[in-house]
Amino acid sequence: MTDSLNAKATLDVAGTDYEIFKLDAVPGSDRLPFSLKILLENLLRNEDDVTVTRSDIEDLANWDPQAEPSKEIQYRPARVLMQDFTGVPAVVDLAAMRDAMKALGGDPRKINPLxxxxxxxxxxxxVDHFGSNDAFALNAELEFRRNQERxxxxKWGQKALDGFKVVPPDTGIVHQVNIEYLSRVIFPNPLDGRTQAYFDTCVGTDSHTTMVNGIGVxxxxxxxxxxxxSMLGQPVSMLVPKVVGFKLTGTLREGVTATDLVLTIVDMLRKHGVVGKFVEFYxxxxxxxxxxxxxxxxxxxxxxxxxxxxxxxxxxxxDYLRLTGRDEAQIALVEAYCKAQGVWHTADAAEADYSETLALDxxxxxPSLAGPKRPQDRVPLTEMASHFPAALAALKKERNIPSKGPAKAVMDGQEVEISDGSIVVAAITSCTNTxxxxxxxxxxxxxKKxxxxxxxxAPWVKTSLGPGSMAVTRYLDRAGLTEPLKALGFHNVGxxxxxxxxxxxxxxxxxxxxxxxxxxCAVSILSGNRNFEGRVHAEVRMNYLASPPLVVAYAIAGRIDLDPYKDPLTTAPNGQPVYLKDIWPTQDEVNAxxxxxxxxxxxxxAYADVYxxxxxxxxxxxAASQxxxxPDSTYIRNPPYFDGMTLDVAPAQDIAGARCLALLGDSITTDHISPAGSIKPDSPAGKYLIEKGVDPKDFNSLGSRRGNHEVMMRGTFANIRLRNLMxxxxxxxxxxxxxxxxxxxxxxxxMRYQDEGTPVIVLAGKEYGSGSSRDWAAKGPRLLGVRAVIAESYERIHRSNLVGxxxxxxxxxxxxxxxxxxLTGTEQFDITGLENAEAKSVTVSATAPDGSVKTFKAKVRIDTPNEIDYYRHGGILPYVLRRLAA
Structure with missing residues (x-):
C-alpha cells in the first residue's frame, strides 16, 4: 500500500500500539461530516495507486457539499453482515463459484470471504403458535423441521469457508445481534505482525443494516x-454522496416514545427527499x-x-458498549481512536459542512402511527378516528371492494363480531423497536397495568412478541413484566x-x-418498520406501525377506528370503561x-456462547469438504449462473425484438418483485413443489427456499398485490x-418467451425497487429472461442489484x-446505441401491433466504471470469478 500523505501513525492505548492513518494528515478534512471522515480514512488506508489514488483522497477532502455526486471512490467495508434469507443464496453462490472455479481449472479454495x-x-x-407458554418451543421445533436442509x-459453509461465522437460530434478530455483540465501532485487525485500528464499517444483505449507524458504525x-x-475482496464502487445534516434539539414530552420520534423523522426526511444521500444527526x-x-x-x-x-x-x-459487555480494552480503543481522529462528539462540537440541513425540536x-401501507405515512394518534374511515373508503374505491358489513365468528366458544377496521394481528416485532x-x-x-x-x-387478535434477542427476555423477566405480557397474549413466539x-x-x-x-378490510398493528400491502399477511389489507406499548393497547381495543384519548379502549370486568391514560406508564416509571x-x-x-x-x-x-x-433438495440447488461460462467476455449487445413482461405503476417495491411469503398450491412455485413430492403443509415460505432458483423464479413477480397494467x-x-x-x-x-428466443423487458413508474434489499428481486427477473427495465426512477440498492x-x-x-x-406493453421493443455499456443514453423503438412506431430516448443508469465492467461480464459474480480464475 502507498502512504503518499504520510498519514500512517502509531496510537498507544494503555500500552498497546495500534497502526492508524491520521485524518489530519489531509488538509481540509476537519470540515467534513463524520460519515465522510470514515470514508476518507478508508481511502487513506487502502491507497494503492490503482483502485485508490492520492487524487481520490484529496478530492474527497475537498468535497463540495452542494455539487451533484460525480466522484467515484472504491470503498472497502471492514465486514459483511447477512441474515439467512439473503445469506443462504449468497452462500449458495459461493458454493457454485467453487464448482465453477474447479471447472475452469482453478483452485476452489480461492473462493472464500476475504x-x-x-x-x-x-x-x-x-408464528404458527401464539398465546401460550409453549409457543416458542413449538415454533422453534417447526422451524428446524422445515429448514433442516438449509x-x-x-453449517457446511461455516466449516468449509474461511472467515465465515454463523449465529444459530433462536438467538436474536440480525441487526440487534449486530449492535449488541458483533460491532466493534473501532476495528482492531492483526496484520503482518502489527495491529491496525480503523473505523468499523459494514455492508449487509438486509436494508436495515443501517441500524448499526446508531452506535457510530x-x-x-x-x-x-x-x-x-465485497466478501471476495472487491471494493464497493460508489459516488461520494450528498450529506444531509439533521439537527436535534430539545427533549421528548411525557407520553412520547422513540417510535413516535422515528415516525416523525421518517415523515420529514421522505418529504425532504434523501434517496441516495447520507443523513447525519447532530x-x-x-x-x-x-x-x-x-x-x-x-x-x-x-x-x-x-x-x-x-x-x-x-x-x-x-456507556452502551460497557452495558452490552464489550471488553474494557476495546472500549478504551474506541475512545482513544475517536479522540485522536477528531471525531469524538460533545454537546458543543463544531458543526460540519452539510449539503442540506433540517432541524427538529x-x-x-x-404520539403517532404510520399506515395503512407505507412507513412514511404518519398519522398523529389524535387523528386516527378521522383518518381511518377516509383511508378505508379510498382503499375500497381503489380495489373495488364491496361493503358487506360485519361478520360473526366464534372464538373460544364466544361469539364475536369482526368488521372493517378490526385488528386481527398485533405484534411486537422487528429490530426497530425490540x-x-x-x-x-x-x-x-x-x-402490567x-x-x-x-x-x-380482544379474542380475534393474533398477538405475538418477538423479543429480538435473549437479552430482552432476560430484562423483561427481571422486571417482572413477562407474565403480564403473557396475560395479554404476548407470549414469546421466537x-x-x-x-x-x-x-x-x-x-x-x-x-x-x-x-x-x-x-x-382487516388491520394489523406492529412495532416493525415495513407495512407495505401484502407484506404482513395476505388476508390483512391495512397495516399500521406503532410503538410496542401502543401495540398492546390496540390489541386490547381490537379495532383501529377510535381516538384513544377520547374513546375507551374496552370495558373492564367491573363494568368501568378503560382509557389509554389508565394503563399508560409515566416516563419516570419507564426510566426506573x-x-x-x-x-x-x-x-x-445472552451472548456467552453465541455461536x-x-x-x-x-x-x-x-461432511468436511471443499x-x-x-443433494436432491427442494431447498438448495446449484444455480445456473455459471453454466457454460468461459474466461472470454463478449461485448455488450443492443436488445432487439423484446417483449414487455409487465407494465407496472409507481412504488413497486422489492416485496412486489421478489418471492416472499407463503406458497399457494396452485401457484407456479406450488405446482413445482408438488411435482417434486412436497406436501403443501411442508411448503414453508418462499423466503426459506431462496437457495432453490427453481422455486424462486416461479415466485418472482407473483405478489398477490402486484397489479400488471397489461x-x-x-x-x-x-x-x-x-x-x-x-x-x-x-x-x-x-418460459414461453425463452422457448421462442424472445428477450423481455419491464416497464415501471417511480421508485421502482423500493423497500428491502432483496437480491432475488434482481436474480428472479434475470432467470425469467428480463434484459432491461425502463422506469421513471429507482431505489438505490435495487438499481445496483439489477446491474449486478x-x-x-x-x-x-x-x-x-x-x-x-x-405505451401499453403490447409493443415490440428495440433498444439501440448501448455502445458496449458506455453510452449515457439509448434509443428505444416501440412497434405497436398495428405497425406504428414510437421512438424515445432513455437514460442509462449504469452509474460507475465498475458497473460497466459488471454489466459487460453479465454481473458481479462472473466478473469476480473470471478475475480469480485468470
Whole structure:
C-alpha cells in the first residue's frame, strides 16, 4: 500500500500500539461530516495507486457539499453482515463459484470471504403458535423441521469457508445481534505482525443494516450479489454522496416514545427527499439521546430513503458498549481512536459542512402511527378516528371492494363480531423497536397495568412478541413484566423478525373465514418498520406501525377506528370503561424500570456462547469438504449462473425484438418483485413443489427456499398485490403473452418467451425497487429472461442489484413515462446505441401491433466504471470469478 500523505501513525492505548492513518494528515478534512471522515480514512488506508489514488483522497477532502455526486471512490467495508434469507443464496453462490472455479481449472479454495462475514439466522421462524407458554418451543421445533436442509448447508459453509461465522437460530434478530455483540465501532485487525485500528464499517444483505449507524458504525444494505463481491475482496464502487445534516434539539414530552420520534423523522426526511444521500444527526439533543432511540432512528434509514442515518461516537456510545459487555480494552480503543481522529462528539462540537440541513425540536413530537401501507405515512394518534374511515373508503374505491358489513365468528366458544377496521394481528416485532429497552419495558408496563384491571386482548387478535434477542427476555423477566405480557397474549413466539417480514403464520380459522366471506378490510398493528400491502399477511389489507406499548393497547381495543384519548379502549370486568391514560406508564416509571433491570448481566449471559447454538443446531452433522455435494433438495440447488461460462467476455449487445413482461405503476417495491411469503398450491412455485413430492403443509415460505432458483423464479413477480397494467382488473403475477394476447402467469409467459428466443423487458413508474434489499428481486427477473427495465426512477440498492445481475436499468427522461408515451406493453421493443455499456443514453423503438412506431430516448443508469465492467461480464459474480480464475 502507498502512504503518499504520510498519514500512517502509531496510537498507544494503555500500552498497546495500534497502526492508524491520521485524518489530519489531509488538509481540509476537519470540515467534513463524520460519515465522510470514515470514508476518507478508508481511502487513506487502502491507497494503492490503482483502485485508490492520492487524487481520490484529496478530492474527497475537498468535497463540495452542494455539487451533484460525480466522484467515484472504491470503498472497502471492514465486514459483511447477512441474515439467512439473503445469506443462504449468497452462500449458495459461493458454493457454485467453487464448482465453477474447479471447472475452469482453478483452485476452489480461492473462493472464500476475504473480509469477515457474519450471518445470523433470524428470518425463518414463523408464528404458527401464539398465546401460550409453549409457543416458542413449538415454533422453534417447526422451524428446524422445515429448514433442516438449509441449516445443514449453512453449517457446511461455516466449516468449509474461511472467515465465515454463523449465529444459530433462536438467538436474536440480525441487526440487534449486530449492535449488541458483533460491532466493534473501532476495528482492531492483526496484520503482518502489527495491529491496525480503523473505523468499523459494514455492508449487509438486509436494508436495515443501517441500524448499526446508531452506535457510530457506518453501514448500509446492499444486495446479496454486491455483498458477495465485497466478501471476495472487491471494493464497493460508489459516488461520494450528498450529506444531509439533521439537527436535534430539545427533549421528548411525557407520553412520547422513540417510535413516535422515528415516525416523525421518517415523515420529514421522505418529504425532504434523501434517496441516495447520507443523513447525519447532530445537535445538542444528541448528548442526552439514549442509544435505544439512536438505533431506532438509524434502523429506519430505508424508510426515509437514505443510504444511512449516522450518529456520532460519544460517551453514550461508550456507556452502551460497557452495558452490552464489550471488553474494557476495546472500549478504551474506541475512545482513544475517536479522540485522536477528531471525531469524538460533545454537546458543543463544531458543526460540519452539510449539503442540506433540517432541524427538529424533540418537544414537537407527538404520539403517532404510520399506515395503512407505507412507513412514511404518519398519522398523529389524535387523528386516527378521522383518518381511518377516509383511508378505508379510498382503499375500497381503489380495489373495488364491496361493503358487506360485519361478520360473526366464534372464538373460544364466544361469539364475536369482526368488521372493517378490526385488528386481527398485533405484534411486537422487528429490530426497530425490540432493541430499545424504553419501549419494550413500556409495553410490559402497559400490560402490567392492564392485567391488574383484568383486561385481555380482544379474542380475534393474533398477538405475538418477538423479543429480538435473549437479552430482552432476560430484562423483561427481571422486571417482572413477562407474565403480564403473557396475560395479554404476548407470549414469546421466537427470536426472529416474524411478522415484520410476513412470517405471521395463519390467522385463526374463524377469523380467516370471516374476512374471506365478507371481504373485510382487516388491520394489523406492529412495532416493525415495513407495512407495505401484502407484506404482513395476505388476508390483512391495512397495516399500521406503532410503538410496542401502543401495540398492546390496540390489541386490547381490537379495532383501529377510535381516538384513544377520547374513546375507551374496552370495558373492564367491573363494568368501568378503560382509557389509554389508565394503563399508560409515566416516563419516570419507564426510566426506573430501565435503571433497575437493564444491566450488563443480561447481555453477557445472552451472548456467552453465541455461536454454539442449542441442542438441535449442535446435532446437525455435515461432511468436511471443499466443494458442496449438492443433494436432491427442494431447498438448495446449484444455480445456473455459471453454466457454460468461459474466461472470454463478449461485448455488450443492443436488445432487439423484446417483449414487455409487465407494465407496472409507481412504488413497486422489492416485496412486489421478489418471492416472499407463503406458497399457494396452485401457484407456479406450488405446482413445482408438488411435482417434486412436497406436501403443501411442508411448503414453508418462499423466503426459506431462496437457495432453490427453481422455486424462486416461479415466485418472482407473483405478489398477490402486484397489479400488471397489461392485465387490467387482475392482481398477482398475471400477464398477457404477446403477440398472442393470451392471459397466463408471468412465469409461464417468461418460459414461453425463452422457448421462442424472445428477450423481455419491464416497464415501471417511480421508485421502482423500493423497500428491502432483496437480491432475488434482481436474480428472479434475470432467470425469467428480463434484459432491461425502463422506469421513471429507482431505489438505490435495487438499481445496483439489477446491474449486478446483468440487467440494464434505463430511465425515462424527465416528464416522460409509459403512459405519456402511450405505451401499453403490447409493443415490440428495440433498444439501440448501448455502445458496449458506455453510452449515457439509448434509443428505444416501440412497434405497436398495428405497425406504428414510437421512438424515445432513455437514460442509462449504469452509474460507475465498475458497473460497466459488471454489466459487460453479465454481473458481479462472473466478473469476480473470471478475475480469480485468470
Amino acid at each position: 473480509q469477515p462475514a457474519e450471518l445470523v439466522i433470524d428470518h425463518s421462524v414463523q 441449516y445443514q448447508f449453512l 457506518l453501514g448500509w444494505g446492499v444486495g446479496g450479489i454486491e455483498a458477495e463481491a 445537535g445538542p439533543a444528541i448528548a442526552t439521546l439514549p442509544m435505544g432511540e439512536r438505533t431506532t432512528i438509524a434502523n429506519m434509514g430505508p424508510e426515509y430513503g437514505a443510504t444511512c442515518g449516522l450518529f456520532p461516537v460519544d460517551q453514550v456510545t461508550l 424533540l418537544g414537537d413530537v407527538v 432493541s430499545n429497552p424504553s419501549v419494550m419495558l413500556a409495553a410490559g408496563l402497559v400490560a 392492564a392485567a391488574a384491571l383484568g383486561l385481555k386482548a 427470536y426472529g423478525c416474524t411478522v415484520c417480514i410476513g412470517n405471521t403464520g395463519p390467522l385463526p380459522a374463524p377469523v380467516s373465514k370471516a374476512i374471506a366471506d365478507n371481504d373485510l 424500570a430501565i435503571a433497575e433491570n437493564v444491566t450488563v448481566d443480561e447481555f453477557t449471559s 454454539a447454538g442449542d441442542a438441535r443446531w449442535q446435532s446437525i452433522e455435515v 466443494t458442496y455435494d449438492w 392485465a387490467p382488473g387482475t392482481e398477482g403475477g398475471v400477464t398477457l403473452h404477446q403477440p398472442s394476447n393470451e392471459p397466463m402467469s408471468i412465469f409461464d409467459a417468461a 445481475m446483468g440487467i440494464l436499468p434505463l430511465e425515462f427522461l424527465p416528464g416522460e413515462n409509459a403512459q405519456s408515451l402511450g
